[in-house]
Amino acid sequence: MDITHPHNIATHALEKTDKIFLVSMLDIAQKNLDVYWVLNEDSPHIIFVNVDVPEGKAYWLANHTKNNLIALAQYNFLKADFFLEKPIRVQKLIDLLKRISTEAPHLFLKTEMASKNNDVDIDLVLDYSESETEVFDPSLYLTGLLIKAVQSRTAQRFSLANSSSFLFILPEQDSCFTKNLDFSNLTDEQKMCYRSHIKDIQTEVVNANTIASITQKQGLKKYPIESFLWASTLYASRGRLLTGYSTKSVVQLKRWPDFSIFAHDPEHFRIAAFMLKKPIRLETIALKTGLSIEHINNFFNAAMINQLIDIKSNNENITHKQAQKESTKATEKQSLFKSVLKRLTGE
Amino acid sequence: MRIIVKEIKLVFTGSMGAGKTTAISTISEIPVVNTDVRTTDKARLRKETTTVALDYGELTLDGGQKLKLYGTPGQQRFEYMWPIIIKGALGLIILVDDAADDPVADLAIYIKFFKSYLEDMPTVIGITRTDLKQGPGMPAYYDYLQNQDLQLPIFPVDPRQREHLIMIIQTLAAMVEVV
Structure with missing residues (x-):
């Protein structure tokens, strides 16, 4: 030894x-x-x-x-x-x-591990001048501020980038409070807010009573914190993967994301279906669904931050050739479901 | 030449009181045809009426095709009807009442019964009445599915909300690609 x-x-x-x-x-x-x-x-x-x-x-x-x-x-x-x-x-x-x-x-193999003191990480990050990097660092966005609030058990108000949007976090209730949101149809302005860099987010420590009073007065709605960890990560990722992962990473969803509380577009259901069924490479999902790898990466990051992902060993047993062949199959069932959805949504 | 048009149907199954009739009512364009009768056994404590044969609703698709919405009777003694209803379905929706006495056992009944269909048929599990916070909560269902080695979409739903039913259909549509 x-x-x-x-x-x-x-x-x-x-x-x-x-x-x-x-x-x-x-x-x-x-x-x-x-x-x-x-x-x-x-x-x-x-x-x-x-x-x-x-x-x-x-x-x-x-x-x-x-x-x-x-x-x-x-x-x-x-x-x-x-x-x-x-x-x-x-x-x-x-x-x-x-x-x-x-x-x-x-x-x-690493000589230096990331600091185990996350408070220090995030404080350092506050002085960080933004530069777009190859990887997604959640601590530079609303995600990081939410995590920090949870860690410190501090109720806070976040005012988001050049807009009237705001968000209260109340860690003791595992909740956030904001105006009514439709997670299946967030506006472009809302998406822009959730992708805000921390330098564009004003934070203010508030107490629980203040939140309760404002919530009642303004008719705010209560949401799980996970909803905003998801939204911030999804929109702030901009196609970049979390550190340590690549498009060759083999992943599997631990469970289906609850899209009633997670911002989504229709394609996220397709990504989730592939990610749930069996271990699969991120790049294979892109190939099979015909979606951009950036779209897949954003979803992966949001699911990862919410602990919905298992990382598997690299033994995915499907070749790209097979995947391509399967992706071109337009099944009768798919078109029937499309027809049902068109009828229900009126789109 | 006679053209044979296959029946297009979705099947809602699950425990008594889980909201099958409500779910069908939420999306059907016709009043739901059902055979509800007053409950006479201990189930009466939870529900005044129950479906003894099946629920039926409809949705007209492009081209005039009818999507038929079937709800199976919730009480287990009518399970002999389930294979007849499920045959040829486009998808299966299992609803479980989280506020029931033993909802995980309820889910197990339907998983066991429909296991042979799960490989080939898009299936979604909706957990209802989670807002009452009387049940075991979602982790208990996740654990059950994991123990069964089943990768099925499962999430809380409110069968009264059209958006939730749309989410179920979106999930079924996505699962078509991977079954």
Whole structure:
């Protein structure tokens, strides 16, 4: 065992007893592992997050796309790829660490991991001068502000880019409040608002009573926070993928997105159908649906931020040639459904 | 030459009180033809009337074709009728009442019964009355489907809302491409 290059573990939101358990179990587990694991909060390769507490859950929500988080909880309600059950048991810890070493070797190639302190990340970002990059960084948009509000449990008002649009977030109720929205038909102005860069969003800390009073006075509607994480990510992505993913990434939806609370266009149903059925590459979905890869990427990011996606190993078993052939099939059923929808929507 | 026009139909199935009759009423252009009778067993505690044969509604498509909307009787003792109704359907909509005594078990009944159709027929599961917050909530249904290794669209719906029915049809239309 090479103890000169240990794999570093950090923790987030762990209760004292859990941390003591982890340290002692790690000590016992060590003799059964090929790699030397050590608790090192400064430059972690992996982070155990206690998702049973709100702080840990918020941290998970903000950072799970970095793929170096291990959910620690009584049961795996977040469907995390890497999960450790509480109370911690030695054999399960050994199995988990072995799995991480073999299934996520890329985590240990990096010399510097992203900071585990997300507050610092976002604060740094506030001084960021916008430049369009190849990848989508959610912390630069409304998504980042929402996540930060959830993490800090702070009720806030966001006034959005050069418009009269505003949004209240009340983390203690897991809710946002704004004017009535039709998620199946957002206006261009609304879409522009949700794609706003943080430098164009004014934030104001408010208290819950103020929100309640304004909500009543102005007839605002209550929505889940997820609705705006989705909308902001969907429209701000502009075809760019989240860091760490490519159009060759093989993905699968964990479940069907609830489009009654998620902004969508008709094509999102088609993307969801392909993503739900079986593991599939993002580029294959584009090929099969005939939609642009940017459209697919935007949907993927929004679903990823809302923890609706499983990343699979790269074993998609369909060739592009097959996909192309299938995409040209116009079935009788499809045209019948189109006819039904035309009749129901009057379009 | 005689042209045989195949019947075009959507089938709504699911537990008693889940909203099948309401869903059909919401999109049918004719008053729903049904055979509701007063409930006489313990189900009466939850519902005054129930469908004993089937519900029927219609929607006229371009070219005058009729989309037929069928609702199966909710009570399990009428399940012998379900295969007759489902045969040749364009899609299947399973509705489950979240506020029922054991809605996950209700879903299991319909999944088990229609399992052989799920591979080839676009199917959507709508969970109704989630607003009452009396049921197990969506994660229980996600877990059930995952345990069954089924990748089916499932989401909360209000059968009284036309937009929700449109969303169901949009989902079925999308599933056609992948079944």
